[in-house]
Amino acid sequence: MSRENTTRSLDSIDLAALRDPAGIFELVEVVGNGTYGQVYKGRHVKTGQLAAIKVMEVTEEEEEEIKLEINMLKSYSHHRNIATYYGAFIKKGPAGQDHQLWLVMEYCGAGSVTDLVKKTKGNCLKEDWIAYICREVLRVRSSTQRKSFFLPL
Structure with missing residues (x-):
């Protein structure tokens, strides 16, 4: 992907327009800590299928890096050695607090x-x-x- 295409695709991601994960995914337990947040074992509410859910606070300073990560997951998660990307969701926080971004991926037990x-x-x-x-x-x-x-x- 060229740098120009990457920049254009970053602009097309609207984090505020993402759906709320409530009723779709639920957090089960913390399985790790990352640079930007915690990783949980999660579950798809209707099917019970397990997923890894990376929960991050969305701040303006990190927004471009978060968008880049989403694009990387969308572009390359089809490879057998990269966890499959299922989607991104926004859990809105109370007024004055950052929202949480949930990146949902294949759970690798x-x-x-x-x-x-x-x-x-x-x-x-x-x-x-x-x-x-x-x-x-x-x-x-x-x-x-x-x-x-x-x-x-």
Whole structure:
């Protein structure tokens, strides 16, 4: 995706126009903490299907980065090594408080590579695991580079 197309698509995202997640998704439990907020195990209310829900406070300073993340998820979540993107929702806060953005993605019960490393309790990952992880990261990178977009590692 060219820089010009990225900028144009960022402008087309209206965070305020997103639907409220109430009655669609519910939070079950916290499963991690990210740079911009917490990640929850969530559930689709009607089907019971599990989802990962990243809950972030929406501030003006971070709005462009949030829009970029949404575009990345929309563009690349079709790859087998990237969690599938289900949608974005806005939970409006009381007057004077920031709204919460809910990014809803496929729930990966085994956790992240970081979780895997933490479970080793100070030991190293085995070489075959490291090789597997590196190969899968490179597969994502090579398939996204064909679209003239570079993903940082």
